[in-house]
Amino acid sequence: MVEKVLLFVTAVFMAVGCTYSRPQIDMKWDCTPQQRDSIEFAYRHHFTENCNFLVSGDSVMLLPQSPADVMQSLGDTAWVVENDMVVVADIVRIPGNNPDSVWVKIARDQMTIGWVSEKTLLENVTPDDPISQFIHIFGNRRIVVLCCIAIIAVAVMLLKTIRRKKARIVHFNDIDSIYPTLFCIDMALIAIVYASIQHFVPQTWQEFYFHPTLNPFSVPPVLSAMIVGFWGLVLLGIAAFDDAVHKLEWFESVPYLFTLAGMAMVVYLVFAATTMIYVGYPLFAAYVVFAFVKYRRNRTYKYVCGKCGHKLRHKGTCPFCGARNV
Template sequence: MLKINIRFVPLAVLAIMALTFFSGCYQERMRNDGPKQTVMEEVSDTASLPAALHYSLNYNFVVRADSLSLLRQRPEEYLNGMTTDSVSVFRGNHLVVADICVIPTDTIDSLWVKVARDQETIGWIHDSSLLPAVVPDDPISQFILIFSDIHLLIFLIVISIISVAYLMRTIFRRNAKIVHFNDIPSFYPMLLALTVAFSATLYSSIQMFAPDMWQNFYFHPTLNPFGLPIIISVFIMAVWAILIVAIAAVDVVFKELPFGDAMLYLCGLAGVCAVNYIVFSITTLYFAGYLLLAAYLFFALRLYFRGSYYTCLCGNCGARMRSRGRCPECGAMNE
């Protein structure tokens, strides 16, 4: 019979939370025709289109809409009122970019893209109609898109707030261990919460100050932090740091607490991380997140050094002590 180490259950939960929280992007930015029209005005020839659009010939998409209609004839024939025919592709179909052209006389969208499912199913479509209906054929991009849905984000926020409120009530009523306030003598839980707060602040900063850079990452994602623009590289390293610190935090919590208390502590820690993500990712959009992050860093470190930082061990029983002197556990004097 297959046995599962129970310690890895909360670790898996924390890992999923980390990927969930920091893989989202606001697709409304990609669908906005205004910025794209500005880009098109700056493009002087079709050779520079791939760099401006973040995708190029032979780029692969997957249809996520129920269906997508493609124009079989050249776009010029359609714009001149000639008789045309269309072909449809459906959800889950894989498409490849076969051609890209600019038609300045098109008042709806000057950019047309030719995509093909196979040799028989091929046609043209406006770029503005294509992008909302497809997703790059990459698991990271697809993961980003899933958690960029605004309705899902609102649902996650509501569920997180309700869960955290219930957990905090239970923890304080039982006087159980909780990160920051009644913490265990370990640096890792606090470090995890701080890393989540920093990553959320950085994520929102990218959305505000470098949306085009994040859009390019969406079309060409990687979990390798090297070779990326510095701000994206730092963000990816922060996400990896969350997973690594989470492993250390789960391990030390099970060593410090009984199983039931450890599970409650980890649930509380996950709740604090969820609140940190929500608060810092939203407040940073209004520039208050930077001051809040500095205050939170000071607050967390101050509580840690005042309540959970130990520098000595009792020579008799091994209990942790803040300084030399009489052991609070066994009463032995430590000089």
């Protein structure tokens, strides 16, 4: 009975912790109806007046009239183009004008100002934040296709590298360091958390996209896990780089680091895709076991070369300097 109660409480906590809290507007607050509507709009649409955007589309046409007059006459129009910075000046609703029931007045400067539907606006702008722009760039389908092509090329290179007995590669012929293994595991974990957010609580991701942060203590727990994983990835990457540079010659460390990055990219795409069909969760558990088993086998160095000092798993010819160890 106790176990069931704990399981229920845990499930409720996880469900609540996956979303941003809804703003509670106390009736005692000294708020006008317009202010209440503005707070509710910001919660549902993730932006409000005075928000800044960067135009990412080729161009956006702005109508000079109020939205109620758009159906009557277009009049003169203004345009904003790619890389223009705009600010939200006003927001109105037009009942019965679905799907364009929300119209937004944006301004680039005092001379370039006008109205555009919310749908058109969000399709052609990104929030004025480096993190949001980074998310937008790597969420572009063309970028994803190019990344897939690059990853296929990296995978081919990895297969060729594995065939070379002397080549160093994470999981297969790794260096005596836990950091590359943890780096790949952390990348898989980030992919699972990201895909889970996109699949189960997309509104949480939308709010993070419009108001990003690298502070794990100011967001819901599920986003905190992803941000902590990101910071862990940075630290593990630095540690893996340092170990590779100090434990390998420069002509070995460079290809090793490239293959490590390629392996991490492959791991990310595999787990991001499989999590959407629920296969990623058991696959992650299997991958963690596989990674640690391979690490344990790779670190079993019993001997040291008497000439160059490299660690060896068995006696014989040193693969690094060619010296004979008996």
